[in-house]
Amino acid sequence: MARAPSPAAVLLSVHAVVFDTDGVITDSAPAHAAAWKPAFDACLASHRGQRPFDEADDYRRYVDGRSRKDGAAAFLASRGLGLPEGSPDDPPGTGTVWAVAARKDEVFTRNLRTHPIAVWPGTVRLLHVLHDARVPFAAASASRHATELLAGAGLLDLFTAVVDGNEARRLELPGKPDPALFTEAARRLGVPAGDTAVVEDALAGVEAGRRGGFGLVIGVDRTDSPESANDLRRHGADLVVTDPGDLLITGED
16 A cells, blocks of 8 residues: 655645644634633624533634634624624624624733633644745735734744735635635735645634635644544645644654
8 A cells, every 4th residue: 555645745746834823823713712712702692592602512613714804703603692793893792793803803812911822833833844944934824813813922033924914904805715815815925825734723714715716625623533533624624633733743653
């Protein structure tokens, strides 16, 4: 039987890489989920019979990888709560989708002051290897905090390009699972999507990579569970790893 190509060999089949940030580079997904909980639970509390927001399952299925507004809308719709969309200028609250999103951002921003976000060591190793090999790579994230977090981790200068939530809003890019965020990152790298890999842990992000025609879509499953890995594959992952650092494995004896 022919031996399956190693992760390292698969990664060498492309000429550029686009990384998601939350959960792939920075260990910020739990912080985002924790900030969403009070924002959502305040809405759910006024509706009898609604169970609280689940920071693991609900976050992964409806919020992870999406813009704040899209994530808020998707979760609220999953519970049958038809809040009006409102405006991006709405203050934090429970009356509109944008107000709920603003409440989440208020909590997340406040928590950043006292709980710094860590980075994943395996991903950092991969970034340095790619940088030394002069492989261009970008960060693409729906979060408007992405650039700030990369700078705080001392990683920002490694990236050829960064497309964060602020840029997405400025350019009016639709959120994941639409591929626009990744496509813009590939455009800034100057490499066609078909020759570019996407590294993503969110189901919406993996689907975006597949929809965008990217040459390689790598799913990151930090839980290392068959169910989660299968979900990533169903949404379009060509390869699933528990950590991007696994992509440095050569498969040699």
